[in-house]
Amino acid sequence: MIEVKNLTKQYGSKLAVNNISFSVKEGEILGFLGPNGAGKSTTMNMLTGYISSTSGTATINGIDVLEDPIAAKMHIGYLPEKPPVYGDMTVMEYLRFVYSLKKSKMPRESHLAEICELVKITEVRKRLIRNLSKGYQQRVGFAQALVGNPNVLILDEPTVGLDPKQIIEIRTLIKKLGKNHTVILSSHILPEIQAVCDRIVVISSGSIVANDSTDALAKNMSADHKLVVRTEGSSDDVKKLLSSIPGMDRVYVNREAEPGVYEYYLEATQGKDLRREISKKLSSRNYPILMMKSNELSLEEIFLKLTTGDNYGGVDK
Amino acid sequence: MLAIMKRELLSYFTSPLGYVFVAVYYLFSGLFLFLFTLSYQSANMETVYTGMFFVMMIMIPILTMRLMAEENRQKTDQLLLTSPVSLPRLVIGKFLSAFAILLVCTLIFLVYGLVLSGFATVNWAIILGNIFGMLLIGSVFIASGLFISTLTENQMISAVGSIGLNIAFILIDSFAAVMPAKFLQELFSSLSFFAKYSQFTLGVFSLSNIFFFLSVIFIFIFLTVRVLEKRRWA
Ligand SMILES: Nc1ncnc2c1ncn2[C@@H]1O[C@H](COP(=O)(O)OP(=O)(O)OP(=O)(O)O)[C@@H](O)[C@H]1O
Ligand SMILES: [Mg+2]
Numbered sequence: 001m002i003e004v005k006n007l008t009k010q011y012g013s014k015l016a017v018n019n020i021s022f023s024v025k026e027g028e029i030l031g032f033l034g035p036n037g038a039g040k041s042t043t044m045n046m047l048t049g050y051i052s053s054t055s056g057t058a059t060i061n062g063i064d065v066l067e068d069p070i071a072a073k074m075h076i077g078y079l080p081e082k083p084p085v086y087g088d089m090t091v092m093e094y095l096r097f098v099y100s101l102k103k104s105k106m107p108r109e110s111h112l113a114e115i116c117e118l119v120k121i122t123e124v125r126k127r128l129i130r131n132l133s134k135g136y137q138q139r140v141g142f143a144q145a146l147v148g149n150p151n152v153l154i155l156d157e158p159t160v161g162l163d164p165k166q167i168i169e170i171r172t173l174i175k176k177l178g179k180n181h182t183v184i185l186s187s188h189i190l191p192e193i194q195a196v197c198d199r200i201v202v203i204s205s206g207s208i209v210a211n212d213s214t215d216a217l218a219k220n221m222s223a224d225h226k227l228v229v230r231t232e233g234s235s236d237d238v239k240k241l242l243s244s245i246p247g248m249d250r251v252y253v254n255r256e257a258e259p260g261v262y263e264y265y266l267e268a269t270q271g272k273d274l275r276r277e278i279s280k281k282l283s284s285r286n287y288p289i290l291m292m293k294s295n296e297l298s299l300e301e302i303f304l305k306l307t308t309g310d311n312y313g314g315v316d317k
Numbered sequence: 318m319l320a321i322m323k324r325e326l327l328s329y330f331t332s333p334l335g336y337v338f339v340a341v342y343y344l345f346s347g348l349f350l351f352l353f354t355l356s357y358q359s360a361n362m363e364t365v366y367t368g369m370f371f372v373m374m375i376m377i378p379i380l381t382m383r384l385m386a387e388e389n390r391q392k393t394d395q396l397l398l399t400s401p402v403s404l405p406r407l408v409i410g411k412f413l414s415a416f417a418i419l420l421v422c423t424l425i426f427l428v429y430g431l432v433l434s435g436f437a438t439v440n441w442a443i444i445l446g447n448i449f450g451m452l453l454i455g456s457v458f459i460a461s462g463l464f465i466s467t468l469t470e471n472q473m474i475s476a477v478g479s480i481g482l483n484i485a486f487i488l489i490d491s492f493a494a495v496m497p498a499k500f501l502q503e504l505f506s507s508l509s510f511f512a513k514y515s516q517f518t519l520g521v522f523s524l525s526n527i528f529f530f531l532s533v534i535f536i537f538i539f540l541t542v543r544v545l546e547k548r549r550w551a
Contacts (some may be wrong), residue, residue, distance in 0.1 A: 048400050048492045052549045070403060073399055076399065084393040085393070086393060088327075088331045089324070098396070101397070103401060153341065313438070
């Protein structure tokens with residue numbers, strides 16, 4: 001379990017992380033999302049005790065990282081932004097070194113062999129890390145975080161530099177690990193977070209702008225009361241007809257989607273579901289509905305909306 | 318601590334650095350032995366020991382230059398500093414790795430003693446005392462080099478900075494000579510690294526000198542830990 005309270009980091013006059021609070025439950029995968037320079041790595045470095053916070057606290061399984069760093073670090077596996085590997089060691093030498101650093105009590109060789117299998121580096125385990133490709137070095141970095149089987153995993157952009165097939169494999173692995181580990185995963189790639197995480201914290205310029213479950217975030221932001229409708233018939237007539245529905249705030253003719261078929265953006269008063277009225281109204285005049293869907297924002301749009309300051313009501317702040 | 322020491326030793330000997338260091342040390346010490354002792358048909362190694370002070374002063378910074386600087390540059394310090402290892406253990410592990418190499422180097426003097434005993438009577442107490450003295454001053458240079466290495470990401474700066482610092486240790490004597498007041502002269506002389514080391518070469522085994530060098534080693538290790546600690550608070 002990870003608990004972050006009012007965490008702040010100031011570099012000189014630059015506020016890198018501004019008073020953020022969130023928590024991650026046992027067995028939860030939290031996505032830490034934000035554009036470049038948002039403060040993701042800085043936060044992770046504070047969680048793992050690499051740097052100290054200016055103020056605020058971070059606790060790992062109930063242990064304050066600053067008060068009892070050694071005990072807290074026993075529970076953490078950390079993959080920093082740049083994998084902390086030594087080029088002059090072979091993969092196995094390196095993992096054995098990490099094993100003794102972490103003071104792991106697990107049977108060494110079988111434990112390390114298992115990790116190598118998990119991140120698929122078994123075939124390179126006798127090679128010098130310096131001679132491995134960037135993707136493989138990244139995987140060795142990932143392997144390092146798993147040594148000693150810590151129950152909290154903090155992964156800073158774990159799929160950077162991997163090929164698409166590997167990305168999918170690593171995501172699957174993280175999902176699997178998420179079942180019995182507490183995981184924080186940072187990324188600026190939305191589909192990645194969406195595919196893997198139970199919950200998303202969006203951070204922008206050092207502050208949290210959203211903190212919600214992946215589904216809820218999409219739902220909250222995507223206004224159910226906004227619809228896209230396509231129907232046949234004169235656009236003026238349809239516009240007048242739809243505007244007459246009580247509760248309809250705005251009707252906007254977007255474009256002619258097919259010959260004689262227009263697409264309309266409809267906006268009802270917040271929280272009102274007008275789909276039935278619309279359908280009845282149109283069929284009363286024999287205008288066939290060719291498409292109707294809620295104007296759901298993709299996570300990309302939500303992300304941009306959140307991080308460019310165009311804040312949306314209903315989002316947990 | 319042992320893990321860190323082992324890793325550093327591995328790293329010394331996967332690159333040529335470790336071998337070259339030991340070879341150059343043997344070369345210089347052997348050369349000094351030949352020039353200052355064997356060629357005079359004497360068993361007095363005083364000048365050899367004095368020479369080794371300067372050899373170590375220049376060479377040990379090359380041994381210590383990458384100890385922390387390379388970690389800083391490659392960001393591998395992120396692994397060390399987020400592992401459940403205390404900072405003093407981390408620093409002492411690094412120190413011991415360089416010390417192990419120094420030990421391998423210095424023990425060559427046992428061999429030199431044997432060589433000399435072939436044609437002269439050697440005073441083993443003095444040889445052992447000087448091996449101890451060389452290990453002690455070498456450890457001072459290791460500790461100062463390790464400290465400088467922590468301050469930078471650049472190995473060259475680390476090496477040059479450490480050599481500079483070691484030269485400053487020597488210059489303490491010259492400062493003492495130009496001090497205006499008598500008590501300042503005495504103060505500086507009492508801090509002289511070279512004067513204290515010279516006593517070993519003369520066969521004087523003084524506890525206060527040993528204590529002095531041990532304190533200097535301790536101070537530099539302490540400062541190194543402080544720098545690592547303070548960096549987190551930057
Ligand atoms: N050591 C430092 N000294 C001064 N400023 C720093 C330092 N480290 C980070 N910063 C600043 O703090 C801010 C947050 O940086 P951080 O690396 O946490 O961003 P990030 O979210 O990880 O970005 P990215 O997606 O690019 O990895 C940035 O504006 C950065 O310039
Ligand atoms: Mg980052």
